[in-house]
Amino acid sequence: MNAILKQFLLISSIYLLSPTVDAFTLNDTISKETGATFPTTEVSGDAQLLVGQLQDQLDVTKTQAAGGTSALLQLAKHQLGxxxxxxxxxxxxxxxxxxxxDGSQGKSLIPGISSMDGVQSAFSALGMDSGMIQQFxxxxxxxxxxxxxxxSLVGQMQSLWMPSS
Structure with missing residues (x-):
């Protein structure tokens, strides 16, 4: 298992065991539990609406919704620029x-996703099967x-996330 995936599993495990709050900063939870410093992943503004929709429609946790979205966006960032x-x-x-x-040079909780295999690994680390990608x-x-x-941009993302069989 590569180092990034191990870090992600550790972070996800710690967060899942932490109390839930409305707005969250994953970095705060990790720092309190491990003393480690990791990039901050905050869910704010309209992104909270998206995370809420994913939670409601797919019955996933806030961490799974944010992490799954981040994985898909990281793939788009790598592929689309x-x-x-x-x-x-x-x-x-x-x-x-x-x-x-800042969306172009900042650090993500799950950086370096450059293929759908990376997205699948991230979903797996979050406790979701790869079929959830097609639901997200x-x-x-x-x-x-x-x-x-x-x-045009939505279409490009659709071709990345939902390739025709």
Missing amino acids: ADSMSALTSKIPGLTGLLGG APILLSFLSSQGVGS
Whole structure:
């Protein structure tokens, strides 16, 4: 198992055992439990609405919703580039926390996802099977469209997250 996945499993485990609060900063929880410092992953603004939708519609935890979204966004960031992510975060500023910092150079809880295999590993580390990706993607794409993200960018993400068989 690679080092990033091990870190992610540790972080997820610690967070899942921590008390739940409405707005959360994963870094605070990790620092309190382990004394370690990891990149902050905050869910704020419109991203909280997205995480709430995922929780309600898919019966997942807040950590799973945020982590799954972050994994998909990291894949898009790697495949589509910083300009596309800037266009995305300019429409939905709350997503910068899930991308890590400023959305182009910040650090994420699950950095370096460059393939669907990486997304599947992240979902697995969060306690979800890979089939959940196909349930996350339409909700995320619908949310992005409803927030005014251009159809071209949404289409590119759809082809990444839901490739035709």
